[in-house]
Amino acid sequence: MHGELMPGEHLTLRGLAEEYGLSMTPVREAVRRLSTEGALALTATGRITTPELDAARIEELAVLRSLIEPELAARALPRAHFALIDRMNAINSSIAEAAVKGDACRYIRHNLEFHRALYLRAQAPAMLAVIETVWLQLGPTMRRLYEEQSRQVPPRAHRVMLAALKAGDEPALRLAVKTDVTRGLRHLLGQEGAG
Amino acid sequence: MHGELMPGEHLTLRGLAEEYGLSMTPVREAVRRLSTEGALALTATGRITTPELDAARIEELAVLRSLIEPELAARALPRAHFALIDRMNAINSSIAEAAVKGDACRYIRHNLEFHRALYLRAQAPAMLAVIETVWLQLGPTMRRLYEEQSRQVPPRAHRVMLAALKAGDEPALRLAVKTDVTRGLRHLLGQEGAG
DNA sequence: ATGGCGCCATTGTGATCACAAGTGCCGCCG
DNA sequence: CGGCGGCACTTGTGATCACAATGGCGCCAT
Numbered sequence: 001m002h003g004e005l006m007p008g009e010h011l012t013l014r015g016l017a018e019e020y021g022l023s024m025t026p027v028r029e030a031v032r033r034l035s036t037e038g039a040l041a042l043t044a045t046g047r048i049t050t051p052e053l054d055a056a057r058i059e060e061l062a063v064l065r066s067l068i069e070p071e072l073a074a075r076a077l078p079r080a081h082f083a084l085i086d087r088m089n090a091i092n093s094s095i096a097e098a099a100v101k102g103d104a105c106r107y108i109r110h111n112l113e114f115h116r117a118l119y120l121r122a123q124a125p126a127m128l129a130v131i132e133t134v135w136l137q138l139g140p141t142m143r144r145l146y147e148e149q150s151r152q153v154p155p156r157a158h159r160v161m162l163a164a165l166k167a168g169d170e171p172a173l174r175l176a177v178k179t180d181v182t183r184g185l186r187h188l189l190g191q192e193g194a195g
Numbered sequence: 196m197h198g199e200l201m202p203g204e205h206l207t208l209r210g211l212a213e214e215y216g217l218s219m220t221p222v223r224e225a226v227r228r229l230s231t232e233g234a235l236a237l238t239a240t241g242r243i244t245t246p247e248l249d250a251a252r253i254e255e256l257a258v259l260r261s262l263i264e265p266e267l268a269a270r271a272l273p274r275a276h277f278a279l280i281d282r283m284n285a286i287n288s289s290i291a292e293a294a295v296k297g298d299a300c301r302y303i304r305h306n307l308e309f310h311r312a313l314y315l316r317a318q319a320p321a322m323l324a325v326i327e328t329v330w331l332q333l334g335p336t337m338r339r340l341y342e343e344q345s346r347q348v349p350p351r352a353h354r355v356m357l358a359a360l361k362a363g364d365e366p367a368l369r370l371a372v373k374t375d376v377t378r379g380l381r382h383l384l385g386q387e388g389a390g
Numbered sequence: 391a392t393g394g395c396g397c398c399a400t401t402g403t404g405a406t407c408a409c410a411a412g413t414g415c416c417g418c419c420g
Numbered sequence: 421c422g423g424c425g426g427c428a429c430t431t432g433t434g435a436t437c438a439c440a441a442t443g444g445c446g447c448c449a450t
Contacts, residue, residue, distance in 0.1 A: 012401065014400085014402095025434055025435065025436090026433080026434065028403090032224050032228055045443085046402050047442090047443090048401095048402090057320070057321055060319050060322050068259070068263075071262060125252070127258070130328075134321075217404080218404055218405045219432090220403080220404055221404065221405095223433085241411090241432050
């Protein structure tokens with residue numbers, strides 16, 4: 001899952017097959033699928049590795065998030081009732097828990113769950129599918145981002161998102177989502193000024 | 196390729212294997228891959244069909260295009276030199292040719308080639324990959340859209356795009372791309388007012 | 391000692407096979 | 421004559437096998 005593999009590792013079909021107690025065939029299909037989604041990469045010779053993303057690629061993916069996620073949030077807004085906000089609050093607490101424990105994997109997972117909980121309400125499966133593949137590609141990077149920042153609290157943009165949701169304020173929500181999604185990228189991307 | 200299959204058709208692994216002179220294994224992988232990209236759909240029991248898109252899904256995909264493609268165009272703009280514009284003009288002629296011949300398949304293909312030629316200049320492979328999967332999913336719909344409109348000329352938005360490119364006018368380019376991408380959707384989506 | 395060459399193990403690809411689940415059809419019974 | 425049950429065929433899944441290419445390792449020559 002998200003954040004469990006470090007970039008640059010290299011895997012083998014037979015190894016994965018044994019690890020999961022399967023034959024090569026299903027493993028191959030899974031690997032090919034993941035590689036089309038960008039979660040894995042196949043070298044020209046067919047070796048399987050976790051892709052090493054360069055800064056340009058990361059910036060692109062972040063821009064994709066900043067383009068699509070505010071739209072998803074805006075579409076979810078009219079359908080967001082109290083139960084959803086409660087649930088997002090709960091997830092936010094889980095994020096805080098993972099943060100103080102320094103559990104990168106859970107932190108990342110809960111973070112995405114926070115966003116997904118909202119976007120599920122958008123009734124936009126195609127957009128959700130696209131953004132999930134973007135998340136998948138960002139997985140290793142998010143882990144590194146987390147480790148370099150070693151946060152102790154949930155992102156403050158999350159609280160802003162929740163406030164905008166309660167207020168039914170679409171522009172504020174769009175902005176908060178975009179802020180959250182872009183958070184930390186200046187740090188990770190260095191000086192190159194990410195669009 | 197794009198626009199060759201009508202929605203609702205159903206395919207078999209063995210049929211495709213024979214058709215392409217391959218074994219089932221590579222065909223299976225290709226089908227699985229295409230299904231994760233949304234170009235094909237697997238029923239719960241595993242049957243392979245070309246997905247029947249409802250209006251909501253089409254609207255989502257169109258919005259994805261309208262979010263991402265202007266960004267790609269804007270990124271390509273500073274790098275668009277005369278050779279590119281010439282090439283796009285040539286492709287536009289091919290579109291016109293296919294239009295008068297009523298060749299839906301070539302029309303669609305050249306249309307996408309027109310966009311791709313521009314976006315390739317954006318140096319944004321991740322975004323390009325995402326938009327290509329969106330195109331793939333829209334394939335069958337684009338064909339139906341073409342057949343219902345039976346155009347005789349290339350979209351006028353294409354000319355506006357070329358003009359904006361020559362002028363180096365980013366806002367105009369973004370708008371032209373968005374217009375082109377949204378073209379015809381009101382017609383296809385009926386009265387529901389596509390965002 | 392080190393760099394280049396060649397061999398061997400590793401690894402992905404494609405093919406074929408056995409199996410299980412599903413579908414559609416045909417016949418039987420009401 | 422129509423509805424229902426069972427059977428055969430179709431079809432996807434998973435496993436195993438043969439092969440080709442690649443990468444790594446050791447050996448030899450300089």
